[in-house]
Amino acid sequence: MQTQSNRVCSRMIPLTCPPSLDQQHHLVEVTNVTYFNVIDPDAAFPNIRDIEQCKQACLQNCSCTAAFFRYDNNVSDGYCYMPSKILTIREGPIPNHNFTAATYIKVQIPYKAPNPVPAPNSLNPVPEGAIPEKERMLVPGMPVRFSYEDLHVATRDFEEQLRVGGFGTVYKGIQRDGTSVAVTRLDKLSQGMKEFVAEVETIGSIHHFNLVRLIGFCAEKSQRLLVYEYMSKxxxxxxxxxxxxxxxxxxxxxxxxxxxxxxxxxxxxxxxxxxxxxxxxxxxxxxxxxxxxxxxxxxxxxxxxxxxxxxxxxxxxxxxxxxxxxxxxxxxxxxxxxxxxxxxxxxxxxxxxxxxxxxxxxxxxxxxxxxxxxxxxxxxxxxxxxxxxxxxxxxxxxxxxxxxxxxxxxxxxxxxxxxxxxxxxxxxxxxxxxxxxxxxxxxxxxxxxxxxxxxxxxxxxxxxxxxxx
Missing domain, CATH: 1.10.510.10 (Transferase(Phosphotransferase) domain 1)
Incomplete structure (x- = not known):
C-alpha cells in the first residue's frame, strides 16, 4: 500500500477475489491505528471472540478487506470487525475508550507454493515420487493431494459411515493431530484425471467462511476421494x-x-x-x-x-x-x-x-x-x-x-x-x-x-x- 500526500492510503495491488493461482492474500499488521467502528460492539462479526479466529475468518472471506480486533485484557475474548470497505482509520487510540485494538490490512502478494514437509502429527500429503509421473499432478495453491493409504488409515478402513449420497459415501476421518474430517468416496465417476483435477481446482478456489471448505483430495488409479472440513452439528x-x-x-x-x-x-x-x-x-x-x-x-x-x-x-x-x-x-x-x-x-x-x-x-x-x-x-x-x-x-x-x-x-x-x-x-x-x-x-x-x-x-x-x- 502507499500513502498519498493528503494522508489517504490506497492499494498498489488490487485484491483479486478469490486470489489467483499465483497470488495469495496476506494480513499485514499496522500498529498504532484504529478503525472508527470498533467502538460499536453490535457492528462486530458474531461469534468470533479470538484474534486468530478473526484473522483466519478474514482470509477466508473474499469480501473482507481488513481485520480489526478490539479487546480489553484477553486476545481470546474480544470483538472482530471485517469490513468490505475501509472507510476511516485513525492514528492512535480512540479518545475516551481504553480498550486495545489490533489492525490487520489484507494485501495481495505473489505466492510460491512451498514443498510439503510431512509432519508426524498430521495427515500427510503424497510425497514426491509416490505417484507415477504420468499421474502426478500438482495443484499450486489448491487443496492438498493425499495418498489413498493416508485416507484408508484416517478413516480406519472407512469404518464410520456418515451418510450415503447420490455420488458416493461419506466417512468420518481422524487426522493424526486429532482433527476430524469428512471423507467422500466418489463412485460412478466418468471423468478422467485431468477433468477431475480441473473440478478440484474449481471448488478449491472457493474460499469463504460460509462455504464448506475442501481440504484435499485423492486420485490414484480408479480411486477418487475428497476431504472436507467436518461439520459437527x-x-x-x-x-x-x-x-x-x-x-x-x-x-x-x-x-x-x-x-x-x-x-x-x-x-x-x-x-x-x-x-x-x-x-x-x-x-x-x-x-x-x-x-x-x-x-x-x-x-x-x-x-x-x-x-x-x-x-x-x-x-x-x-x-x-x-x-x-x-x-x-x-x-x-x-x-x-x-x-x-x-x-x-x-x-x-x-x-x-x-x-x-x-x-x-x-x-x-x-x-x-x-x-x-x-x-x-x-x-x-x-x-x-x-x-x-x-x-x-x-x-x-x-x-x-x-x-x-x-x-x-x-x-x-x-x-x-x-x-x-x-x-x-x-x-x-x-x-x-x-x-x-x-x-x-x-x-x-x-x-x-x-x-x-x-x-x-x-x-x-x-x-x-x-x-x-
Missing part, C-alpha cells in the same frame, strides 16, 4: 424441523444462520471468477459447525456461468418445494438460488417445511398459507408458537418474513441480488415496500419430473458434491 434441517429430537435454536441463532447463508450465496453469485449457481439450496445442504455457524454445502448439481452470460440453459434439477417457477423454461440464472433461499428463510422462521406431508390439505403448502395470511394482513400467523419461540420479537419476525417473500417474487427480476439481501439482513437497507404475496406458482402442481426428489436428467457425478453429516 450436521445439517440445518435436523435443527428446525425435528422439534422433539433436538433443542430449539433461539431466535438470534436462527437470524445469524440466515445471514450466514446469504453471505455464502452472495459470494458464489457475485465474487467468484465465474458465477456459481448452486441449484439445490435447502436446509439439508446447509451445515452447522460446533458454534452453529452455517455453511453452504453440496455443489453436486451446481452450474457455472460466465459473467458475460445473463442465463444458462440446463435440464431441470433440484428438490421439490425449493424449485423456482422459471424452471419451466429451463433458462435460469442466479435468481433460482435466490428463490430457494427465500423458501429456506421462511422455513427457518416458521420451523416448518414448505411441503409438509404430515399436515392437513389446507396447511400442507407453506407458501399457500403465507399467501392466505398476507391477504388477511396476518403474515405473522405462519409462526405457530410465536410467543413461545420468539417472545417480544413480532416486528423482527414480520420483517424477516417480508425479506423471504421479496426473494420469492413470481417475476424473477423483482427478486433482490443476494448482496442486497445481506445488507437488508444487516439492517443497513430496507425491504422493498412494493413486494407482492401473490405466489401464483404456489398453486401449481409439483412437476412430475421432480416428484419424490428426482431430477429430470441426473447430472454426472461431480467433485463439487460434498458431504453432510
Amino acid at each position: 450436521g445439517s440445518l434441517d435436523k435443527w428446525i424441523f425435528y422439534r422433539d429430537q433436538r433443542p430449539c435454536l433461539d431466535w438470534q441463532t436462527r437470524k445469524r444462520i440466515i445471514l450466514d447463508i446469504a453471505k455464502g450465496l452472495a459470494y458464489l453469485q457475485e465474487d467468484c471468477r465465474q458465477t456459481i449457481i448452486h441449484l439445490d439450496i435447502k436446509p439439508h445442504n446447509i451445515l452447522l459447525d460446533e458454534k452453529y455457524n452455517a455453511k453452504v454445502s453440496d455443489f453436486g448439481l451446481s452450474k457455472l456461468m460466465d459473467r458475460s452470460e445473463s442465463q444458462v440453459i440446463t435440464t431441470l434439477r433440484g428438490t421439490p418445494g425449493y424449485i423456482a417457477p422459471e424452471w419451466q423454461e429451463q433458462r435460469i440464472n442466479v435468481k433460482v438460488d435466490i428463490y430457494s433461499f427465500g423458501i429456506v428463510l421462511i422455513e427457518i422462521v416458521s420451523r416448518r417445511r414448505n411441503l409438509g406431508s404430515t399436515r392437513s390439505k389446507s396447511s400442507k403448502h407453506l407458501l399457500k398459507v403465507l399467501q392466505k395470511k398476507a391477504g388477511e394482513d396476518q403474515i405473522i400467523d405462519i409462526v405457530e408458537n410465536l410467543e413461545g419461540e420468539v417472545p417480544g420479537r413480532k416486528e423482527e419476525v414480520e420483517r424477516m418474513i417480508r425479506i423471504g417473500a421479496w426473494c420469492l417474487q413470481d417475476d424473477q427480476t423483482r427478486r433482490p441480488p443476494m448482496s442486497t439481501v445481506v445488507k437488508v439482513l444487516e439492517g443497513v437497507m430496507e425491504v422493498d415496500p412494493d413486494i407482492t404475496f401473490n405466489f401464483t406458482h404456489a398453486n401449481a402442481m409439483v412437476s412430475p419430473a421432480v416428484a419424490n426428489g428426482a431430477v429430470s436428467a441426473p447430472p454426472q457425478a461431480s467433485v463439487l458434491s460434498n458431504p453432510r453429516s
Whole structure:
C-alpha cells in the first residue's frame, strides 16, 4: 500500500477475489491505528471472540478487506470487525475508550507454493515420487493431494459411515493431530484425471467462511476421494424441523444462520471468477459447525456461468418445494438460488417445511398459507408458537418474513441480488415496500419430473458434491 500526500492510503495491488493461482492474500499488521467502528460492539462479526479466529475468518472471506480486533485484557475474548470497505482509520487510540485494538490490512502478494514437509502429527500429503509421473499432478495453491493409504488409515478402513449420497459415501476421518474430517468416496465417476483435477481446482478456489471448505483430495488409479472440513452439528434441517429430537435454536441463532447463508450465496453469485449457481439450496445442504455457524454445502448439481452470460440453459434439477417457477423454461440464472433461499428463510422462521406431508390439505403448502395470511394482513400467523419461540420479537419476525417473500417474487427480476439481501439482513437497507404475496406458482402442481426428489436428467457425478453429516 502507499500513502498519498493528503494522508489517504490506497492499494498498489488490487485484491483479486478469490486470489489467483499465483497470488495469495496476506494480513499485514499496522500498529498504532484504529478503525472508527470498533467502538460499536453490535457492528462486530458474531461469534468470533479470538484474534486468530478473526484473522483466519478474514482470509477466508473474499469480501473482507481488513481485520480489526478490539479487546480489553484477553486476545481470546474480544470483538472482530471485517469490513468490505475501509472507510476511516485513525492514528492512535480512540479518545475516551481504553480498550486495545489490533489492525490487520489484507494485501495481495505473489505466492510460491512451498514443498510439503510431512509432519508426524498430521495427515500427510503424497510425497514426491509416490505417484507415477504420468499421474502426478500438482495443484499450486489448491487443496492438498493425499495418498489413498493416508485416507484408508484416517478413516480406519472407512469404518464410520456418515451418510450415503447420490455420488458416493461419506466417512468420518481422524487426522493424526486429532482433527476430524469428512471423507467422500466418489463412485460412478466418468471423468478422467485431468477433468477431475480441473473440478478440484474449481471448488478449491472457493474460499469463504460460509462455504464448506475442501481440504484435499485423492486420485490414484480408479480411486477418487475428497476431504472436507467436518461439520459437527450436521445439517440445518435436523435443527428446525425435528422439534422433539433436538433443542430449539433461539431466535438470534436462527437470524445469524440466515445471514450466514446469504453471505455464502452472495459470494458464489457475485465474487467468484465465474458465477456459481448452486441449484439445490435447502436446509439439508446447509451445515452447522460446533458454534452453529452455517455453511453452504453440496455443489453436486451446481452450474457455472460466465459473467458475460445473463442465463444458462440446463435440464431441470433440484428438490421439490425449493424449485423456482422459471424452471419451466429451463433458462435460469442466479435468481433460482435466490428463490430457494427465500423458501429456506421462511422455513427457518416458521420451523416448518414448505411441503409438509404430515399436515392437513389446507396447511400442507407453506407458501399457500403465507399467501392466505398476507391477504388477511396476518403474515405473522405462519409462526405457530410465536410467543413461545420468539417472545417480544413480532416486528423482527414480520420483517424477516417480508425479506423471504421479496426473494420469492413470481417475476424473477423483482427478486433482490443476494448482496442486497445481506445488507437488508444487516439492517443497513430496507425491504422493498412494493413486494407482492401473490405466489401464483404456489398453486401449481409439483412437476412430475421432480416428484419424490428426482431430477429430470441426473447430472454426472461431480467433485463439487460434498458431504453432510
